[in-house]
Structures are given as structure tokens and as C-alpha cells.
Amino acid sequence: MDIIETTAPISVDELKKYFENQDSFYLIDYNNSQLKEKKILTYVGNLDIPCDLDLSKTPQEDIVTLFKEYLQLEMICNVPVLERMMIEVIHYYKGLSENNSWKVFVEGNEELIDKWISKLDSLTLYNMYIVNNDEFKSFVETLPLDESDSEEGINFVSLLKHANFYSSYHKINQDGLKFYKNYFNKYMFKGNNLYSYWANENNPLFLLTFGISEGIVKGEEYVSLKTKTVQELKDASLI
DSSP: OEEEEEOSSOOHHHHHHHHHOTTEEEEEESTTOSOOHHHHHHHHHHHOOSEEEEOTTSOHHHHHHHHHHHHHOSSOOOOHHHHHHHHHHHHHHTTSOOOGGGHHHHHHOHHHHHHHHHHHHTHHHHHHHTSSOHHHHHHHTTSOEEOOOOOTTGGGGGGGGOGGGGGGGGSOOGGGOOEEHHHHHSOOBTTBOTHHHHSSTTOHHHHHHHHHHTTOSOHHHHHHHHTOOHHHHHHTTTO
């Protein structure tokens, strides 16, 4: 990988390097960039090239401001450092991590974090919804309906490519689970549907579901899963 250290906006000459070498990766020095906060996130989202933000020289208060903008952004923006930060926040918020460096942030942004967690936890329902099983679909549709098509916080799908995100499903708030009708069915993720993010090799829930549907998972494990009632799945946090 050819790492190009730069600032935003990225010069035309440096951008040309990506088209000459698709293995290029841009590391953007946030502190010294002209673009800040929502402007740099929108810029990176529109540019859509492999990149990350270098926050090592950035004051903590500026990082927090940027992070909050990211959590409310209305477009897909792949920024690994911010994705990792949100995974840490979720783990701390759920009591799955003792890293209390996020304590103050969590206490001041619970409503915002709850919105993300509700969508992410409800993907366990989506995992049932995509199975070719009328009983599962009917069950999911009995859950509280949310017909929002707001793109605020749309980057919750960006966490799904990270293997360490899935340990957050060890603890789920069942009262927050919803049938997100539009998120589950529409192509509202940069022209893609939710399945294109959910179906990835780091997702153990999807892999198990895929294995069952394709007949890869067999024997006692398959029989056990197949004979579970919908209520048992609910009691088991749907995973």
C-alpha cells in the first residue's frame, strides 16, 4: 500500500496518484487541513477514495466536535478512525468495556448514541427478516414500526465491516428494537441496500444465516436452530 500523507483539500497532483496506482491510501492531517468538521466529512464522502484522518495532532475538543458531526452526518463517509471511535463508545455504553475515556462524551450525548444503538441492535431483526421464512418476517413486522427515512446517522452501516463491532451484540436492549421498514427495504445507502453492508465476511450473524439457507450448516446445529420458536429467538436476544 502506498500511503500518501496530505491535507484537505487534496491537491490535484496528489489525487492523480490514486488513478495511477489504485493501491494508494490517503492519510489526511486533520489539524493542518483547511477543511474542518462537517466540510471535511462531506469532502471525503464525495471524493470516495481510500483514506483516513490523522488526528494525532488535533486537540481533544476539536476531535469531539468532529466526532459529533460524524454521528449526525447525512451521507456515507468512510473514515476508519471515527468508525473505531464509535465502536469503542458503543462497547463502553453497553458496559462491555472498562475504557472510561469515553465517560464524559457518553454522558453528554446519550440521545445521539441511543439512536445509533437502536438501529444497530435492530439489525438482529434484519438478520431474521432476510431469511426466506414467512414466520420470521411476520414476527419482525410485529415489532414497533419506525418508518423514518432520515439519513442522519447513516454511517451506522460503516461499522459493519469491522469484526470487533459484533461483540456489541453480546448485550442488546430489547426495548429499543424496531422494525426499520425503510432501512430494511430501500436502497438508501449511497445507492445500495442494507444487505450490501450486512453481508460481509466479518459478520458472524450473516454467515450463520447464509450457511443455513445454503445448507452449509447441517447436523445437530442445523436441527437445533431450525426447531427454535420465534419466541425462543427473542429470548435469546435474536442471535
